[in-house]
Amino acid sequence: MFHHVKELQFNARVSKPDVRFARLLLEQFGGPNGELKAAMQYFVQAFGCRKAYPAEYDMLMDIATEEFSHLEIVGATIQMLLTGVNGELKNAADESDLTKMLDGKAAKESYIHDAMIDPHFFIVSGGTPTLTDSVGNPWNASYIMGMGDLTADLRLNIGAETSAKMVYENLMKFTDDEYVKESLRFLMTREVAHFQMFQAALENIKPNFPPGILQSDPRFSNKYFNMSNGKDFKGPWNEGKSPEMKEEWQVVNHPLEHVQETNGLLDEKAKGTQRTEQSVQKDNKSLSKERKAEVDEATLPKNGVMSWSVYEESVEANSNKNK
Template identity: 50%
Template sequence: MFAHNKRLQYTVRVTETNPGLANLMLEQFGGPQGELAAACRYFTQALGEDDPGRKDMLMDIATEELSHLEVIGTIVAMLNKGAKGRLAEGVETEAELYRAISGAGNDSHVTQVLYGGGPPLVNSAGVPWTAAYIDTIGEPTADLRSNIAAEARAKIVYERLINLTDDPGVKEALGFLMTREIAHQKSFEKALYSIAPNFPPGKTPGDPRFTSVYFNMSQGDGDTVRGPWNAGDRWQFVSDRDQQAAVDGGSGLPGVQLGAEEDSVVQQMAQRTASVPTGDPLTGAELGMGEDAALNDITRAVKPSTDGAGGTTPPTTPGL
């Protein structure tokens, strides 16, 4: 059960309207790193969570993300307020209105004309919100890591938005939202490390022959720069190309076992579609090039010519 409180979680104060900035703010309203995506991600995870502590945490944060959606949506609406009134009431000439909405920059004219300055569920480029942004897989040790990354990405977007405005009230509200991303990231990380063991994700262990092997597949400049991600006693560093192939000890060549009937049909298909390695068939591309003298001779031989009476004379075949 949800109950709405008409007071915002953080007071929004906008100094002046700015449709262009409003459009950029939509990135955190209907974008992949935005508040709606976060709320839906954590809400659906909470519904499927069996651990009571994590379930409560996920529901708390999901609900708070909805309050953040309200804050960012309110900022969008307030930044569009002046333009919305001018466009709705037509208080200016057509040319003045056109300059007003097109001069705001980016795609703000789209959101003003299509959505009347309201906060639509699109990102700053006008792409509609989609549930494909939700990457929950139903395994806590994987989902919590994804949540940590989602909060980190959202923080970066808020930093960039803060750098785009000099409106002190907008900066303050965005700073609060950015800070809450840090708090959520801490909660998710604490919850992850409260599960022991939590790596690798899931239940099935990896093959010990390969879990600590680092394959140096991209060789060249930079190979000498190594760190704890591929150096030390915990890693077997493999650069030899032969040792990077067929690491299972087999031949490295694919194989499939077929029944007698299937094998017969496959052989029949292979014979029917086999290439002929001999000869050099003339192609339409070669005819169109018109540069090779030998090809030109062949072209003249196979192409009918027009006689003086408007008819055609049959082609001749070289050597006949």
């Protein structure tokens, strides 16, 4: 159930119209890293964990709903930046008013040029936000990412928040309006907050690595293939122990020869790890059984009926009424 509160989550303000920046801001309205993408991604992901992970479901729905609030802030800011455009476009009988609003002939010609690049924003929309990115590409559902596995989805969401944060950071460079920057900084900060929420939720699920259920092949999980010529660099990605599985990194300095010597890696041996094929298969079966039991128990029909919601307050109220 959604309930719309007419006041914005953050009091967005604009000092003066700015048609050009309004168009740039569309990137966060209908772009691939924008607020609608985030809202729909978290909203869709939440369905899969409603029963098995009710706490994470609650978090995903809360953040998805907040993202819709952010979409409203972005849309409201765009509309304020377009102040005057909507009315002047309606004044079809006198084009001189639009020329004056755009500060003369040169500005009007620039406006027309932009309209040719993105006609929907300047001509078809009539001066209102559109669900497109900044160059007019329409929003589409292919932006949404979800794997149906909560640990994988949370990692995708961490990436989504990172991308959105960077877009806001870049947008702030293209406006001198301190009020607009104030709103953008709020929105950018909430991306950082959500990043941390998803990260904390991921750490709350044990085990959470690797994503999914099936374990990795111990012959290849700690191999580092040196695939380039020139100076070699060392770091925690190719020396010492791997961060998650604590296996010793095995550096293959001559990949071509190594592949040839091992019959295309078919004869590769596991080194630097205590895991074996037998232990991997055992862990696969164990985790598969555990996750299946979690889902089955959480989704088991009650009295032959599957119900999405349990209206505890209504049930309690009826119970007290019948006493």
